[in-house]
Amino acid sequence: MTISEVSKNYDLSPDTLRYYERIGLIPRVERDRRGNRDYSEADCNWIQFIKCMRSAGLPIETLTEYVSLFQLGDGTRLKRKEILLKQRERLLEQMEVLQTSIRILDRKISHYDEVLFPHEKELTAASLKNEDELGA
């Protein structure tokens, strides 16, 4: 697979793919006789994994550490597992952050809805004032 094919398949620019390889975020990709990258299925699986983890917000530094441990072999299994467990924890925390934010947005949005019923305005004016002008 050429770099442009991989680029299309995974929606990552060739520049980003080269960058990821350069910094060790994915293992080194083999070159053909001309010196062009020839991505294997294993390379693609790495790309998919890394893309997914990046979109969830895992830092590049953590992922490069994981990749280099992987390349050091079985002796690093425990360390690698610990990294994954820690990041899993972080994602769970981030899920809660998102849930909180969504709840707050819902509360604010429903306030904006209330103004669609002008006859109710008087009733809610006080709470609106609080909600709105205090930026709550």
Next chain:
Amino acid sequence: MTISEVSKNYDLSPDTLRYYERIGLIPRVERDRRGNRDYSEADCNWIQFIKCMRSAGLPIETLTEYVSLFQLGDGTRLKRKEILLKQRERLLEQMEVLQTSIRILDRKISHYDEVLFPHEKELTAASLKNEDELGA
């Protein structure tokens, strides 16, 4: 409330608080006779809201737009509501991204667990090879 009190209460550095005000991410804070910031309760509510939204990943640009619309008054209510609805959508999408990533991490982690039972190693060697060396 002084800037150092607010800084402690909301775990944002004074530099960050000044920066947020400078770029309009929070409305301008009043100064006392000496020229020092004196945060009102309304200011604190804005800070709390902005901090929450930033931690969920809303871009600063979007939030400054929201804040300036707010300062323009009631005529911008619809626009503001649309911004919040759009961001709510984005957060729901991000929740799904996180869920997917967590599922993938769980799968990988359970593979690392299997190696804790050496007598099972032979049985799972082939699938481990797949899971592991292909970076899946």
Next chain:
DNA sequence: TCTTGACTTGGAGTGAACTCCAGGGGGTAT
């Protein structure tokens, strides 16, 4: 043969979001 187009490398540039710093002021403690 000449051009075209996809690829290579190493390095510089960009945008977002802080973070730090120099230079200065004002109020309190010794």
Next chain:
DNA sequence: ATACCCCCTGGAGTTCACTCCAAGTCAAGA
């Protein structure tokens, strides 16, 4: 009066994660 601390402003510096670019190689098509 001097030292200390917290605050101010404007502007420069940093980090992260790309993104772009110059200069060059190589193979296929007109």
